[in-house]
Amino acid sequence: MFYPLLDEIIKLAILEDIGSGDITTDFVVSDGVLAKASILCKEDMFVAGLPFAKRVFELLMEGKRFSRFEFKEFFKDGDWVKKGYEIAHITSDAKLLLAGERISLNILQRLSGIATVTREFVKKVEELPVKILDTRKTTPGLRFMEKYAVRVGGGFNHRFALYDAILIKDNHIKIAGTIKEAIKRAKNRCIHQKIEVEVNTLSELEEAISAGADIVMLDNMDLDTMREAVRIAKGRVLLEASGGVSLQNVREIALTGVDFISIGALTHSSRAMDISMKIREVL
Numbered sequence: 001m002f003y004p005l006l007d008e009i010i011k012l013a014i015l016e017d018i019g020s021g022d023i024t025t026d027f028v029v030s031d032g033v034l035a036k037a038s039i040l041c042k043e044d045m046f047v048a049g050l051p052f053a054k055r056v057f058e059l060l061m062e063g064k065r066f067s068r069f070e071f072k073e074f075f076k077d078g079d080w081v082k083k084g085y086e087i088a089h090i091t092s093d094a095k096l097l098l099a100g101e102r103i104s105l106n107i108l109q110r111l112s113g114i115a116t117v118t119r120e121f122v123k124k125v126e127e128l129p130v131k132i133l134d135t136r137k138t139t140p141g142l143r144f145m146e147k148y149a150v151r152v153g154g155g156f157n158h159r160f161a162l163y164d165a166i167l168i169k170d171n172h173i174k175i176a177g178t179i180k181e182a183i184k185r186a187k188n189r190c191i192h193q194k195i196e197v198e199v200n201t202l203s204e205l206e207e208a209i210s211a212g213a214d215i216v217m218l219d220n221m222d223l224d225t226m227r228e229a230v231r232i233a234k235g236r237v238l239l240e241a242s243g244g245v246s247l248q249n250v251r252e253i254a255l256t257g258v259d260f261i262s263i264g265a266l267t268h269s270s271r272a273m274d275i276s277m278k279i280r281e282v283l
Contacts (some may be wrong), residue, residue, distance in 0.1 A: 001142040010059055012141070013103045025098045032066060034283040035094040039087040039108070040273035046119050047087055048152040049111030052145055053104035057090065057277045060100050068092060078115070078152045087275070101277045109272035110142070111149035117270045118153025120247055121263060125254040130261055133158040133240070134252075137264035138219060146267045149262075158262055167217070168197045179204060183211040184275070196240070205229055209236050217239070217262070219243050222254055230257040 015057075017054055041047070054071045061069060070091040075081050076238035088280050090097060121132050132155040137144045147157045168182045176182035179197060194214035199205050202225065207215050209232075220243035233239050241253050241259040254262055 002101040003102060006052070006055070006144065007059060007155070009141055009144075010056055010103070012101045013106075014056070014059065017103055018097060022099050024096050025040055029094050029098065031095070034092070035097055035279050036089060036281040036283060037097050037277050037279050038089050040276050040278055041081045041083060041085045041087050042276060043079055045080055045112045045273045046115040046153060047075055047108070048115035048149040049108045049113050049133055049145065050075075050077055050088065051085055052107045052111070053088075056100045056107070056185070057092065057096060061092075064096075064146045069096075075230075082091040090277075090281075090283070094279070097277075097279065105275055105277055106272075107145065109275050110139075110270075111152070112273040113270040113273065114146055114149035114267055115153035116273060118150050118155040118266050121250055122154035124247060124251045125261075128186050128251075128254045132257060132266075133260050134266045135242075135261040135262050135264040136161065137244040137268040139208050139267070148211055150266055154264075156260075166193050166195045168195065170200070170219075179207045180211040183208065187212060198210075198242075202228060202232065203283055205232060209233060211235055214262075215240060217242050218258065226253065226256040226258065 011120055027096055042248050050073055057071065070092060072087070072089045073087070075087055081087060100254040106147060118132065125132065132156060133160055134147055134150040143160070147160065147217065150157060160165060173179050173182050176185060180197070183195060183197060185234060195212070196215035196217060197206055197208040197213045198217040198219050200219050205216055215238045216233065217240045221229065221241070228240060231238060240257045240262055241256070242262045245263045245265070250261060
């Protein structure tokens with residue numbers, strides 16, 4: 001399940017946090033001490049990121065000999081975990097546990113936050129024929145993990161990056177001259193991928209449909225305009241609503257009949273959940 005660059009991302013985090021060594025632990029903790037720690041949930045949440053948290057410790061072990069390493073999970077990603085429950089136990093060298101504590105918790109807290117808020121959005125529209133999508137508004141270097149957390153929360157991924165889907169936005173149109181010309185240029189170069197175009201008005205929607213767009217993103221349209229867009233586009237193109245989506249209005253947007261709702265806030269504004277690691281026993 002690992003993204004090819006995942007280990008490199010975690011290694012950068014290790015370099016950032018540990019660098020030449022954990023001087024506090026080196027001064028205070030003796031070599032060879034074995035300990036058991038628990039990862040503790042301090043508020044209700046949907047947990048996400050356990051495989052990545054475990055990977056932190058596995059990479060810290062590379063090139064070193066430890067007599068024991070156990071990562072015992074009591075929940076899996078996507079499970080609802082209530083405040084006070086232990087998510088996992090880790091048994092290993094005490095220095096390893098302390099070295100990996102903050103990096104692994106940062107990942108768990110961040111991804112669990114994304115999964116939890118995504119599930120809140122999904123629940124608001126769960127019986128409606130609409131998909132909740134993320135965007136590219138992610139933390140640099142952490143996109144794979146954050147988009148994974150969206151899926152754990154029940155959402156769907158929009159394009160991963162600039163290389164895997166065509167999305168013609170306002171700046172592309174400004175440079176190309178018109179929506180029609182931008183779509184024409186894309187069609188001339190690519191015959192296999194669907195073409196999505198961002199529009200702001202109903203006249204732009206009509207132009208995009210006439211030019212052969214497959215998907216049209218309705219950018220910051222009000223509900224009445226969105227409903228008319230659905231009427232115009234019905235059976236001709238798929239529609240994605242984007243801009244200003246919140247838990248308060250996502251259901252109203254879904255009820256207009258759009259096919260997708262993309263929400264940048266899933267990844268750029270989700271708060272970290274409260275998770276801690278406690279040494280429970282020195283063995």
